Amino acid sequence: xxxxxxxxRRFCLAASALLAFAAPANALDSRLKAGLLxxxxxxxxxxxxxxxxxxxxxRENHGFDADRVVAYTFSAPQIARDSIRSSGAAFRSKGxxxxxxxxxxxxxxxxxxxxxxxxxGERIPRDDWSKHDLYP
Numbered sequence: 001x002x003x004x005x006x007x008x009r010r011f012c013l014a015a016s017a018l019l020a021f022a023a024p025a026n027a028l029d030s031r032l033k034a035g036l037l038x039x040x041x042x043x044x045x046x047x048x049x050x051x052x053x054x055x056x057x058x059r060e061n062h063g064f065d066a067d068r069v070v071a072y073t074f075s076a077p078q079i080a081r082d083s084i085r086s087s088g089a090a091f092r093s094k095g096x097x098x099x100x101x102x103x104x105x106x107x108x109x110x111x112x113x114x115x116x117x118x119x120x121g122e123r124i125p126r127d128d129w130s131k132h133d134l135y136p
Contacts, residue, residue, distance in 0.1 A: 033111065041110060042079060046071060049084050049104035052113040057091060057100075061120065068092040069100065073132050082106050090124060090134060097124040097134045 028036075032051065036044050050069045057066040071077045074088030082105055089100040099121025105114045124134065 028111065036111060044110040045079070045082065045084060045106055046077075048106055048110050048113060049102070049116070052104060052116055053100070053102050053118050054091065056116060056118065057093070057120065064093040064120075066091050066093045070134070071102075073134065074099070082108055082110070090132070091120075092134070095136060097129060098122065099124060 036048060039047060050071065054066040054069055057064050069089060069091040071084065071086040071089045073090035075086075077084050077086035077089070079085075083103065085103045087101045089102060090097050091100045092098075100118060101121065102116065102118035104116045106112060107114060124132070129135070
């Protein structure tokens with residue numbers, strides 16, 4: 001699934017609105033849960049995994065305060081029925097963007113994350129942000 005730059009921006013805005021309500025793992029905030037339930041299943045899968053990876057990065061890695069993730073920055077994610085694998089993702093922490101790889105598996109309703117593995121990569125130079133539709 002390759003998105004055009006305008007579609008990427010719209011998706012990022014929708015994701016940002018939902019992720020603003022992100023809560024710790026296994027404790028979905030009622031606003032996040034209500035918002036997720038309004039989404040189509042594939043978008044719910046993507047948003048739930050995005051929220052989980054942001055939470056885990058912040059909790060498990062001192063020095064990071066992740067607030068945005070884009071699963072398709074460098075390549076399109078592979079999406080299956082109840083999982084998403086992104087080898088070309090990026091996340092933002094404290095105004096800087098970093099490369100990210102993750103694999104996330106959810107329950108069939110895409111509300112509970114069953115498994116998540118991720119790997120943080122190198123910081124992305126600011127000069128490269130615009131060509132990948134990343135923003136401050």
